[in-house]
Amino acid sequence: MKHNVSDLGELEREVLHLVWDHGPSTADWVQKALSRPLKESTIRTVLKRLEGKGHLTHSVDNRTFVYKAADTRGRAARAR
Numbered sequence: 001m002k003h004n005v006s007d008l009g010e011l012e013r014e015v016l017h018l019v020w021d022h023g024p025s026t027a028d029w030v031q032k033a034l035s036r037p038l039k040e041s042t043i044r045t046v047l048k049r050l051e052g053k054g055h056l057t058h059s060v061d062n063r064t065f066v067y068k069a070a071d072t073r074g075r076a077a078r079a080r
Contacts, residue, residue, distance in 0.1 A: 008053075008055075025067055
């Protein structure tokens with residue numbers, strides 16, 4: 001079941017917007033791109049949560065999880 005973007009927390013929304021803007025992203029890249037310093041384990045948890053809510057999917061590249069948006073920003077906005 002996909003959740004609405006408006007139901008996401010502030011950090012989840014910020015991470016999702018970064019992935020929409022950048023495209024496929026790793027936890028390391030997201031951590032460096034965020035507006036505040038957070039541990040990589042925190043970023044991984046947020047990415048997994050977003051995947052569980054249906055907003056992201058992932059693939060594995062040399063043991064590194066690469067996350068991408070499950071929907072475009074426009075489709076997600078229309079799903080409200």
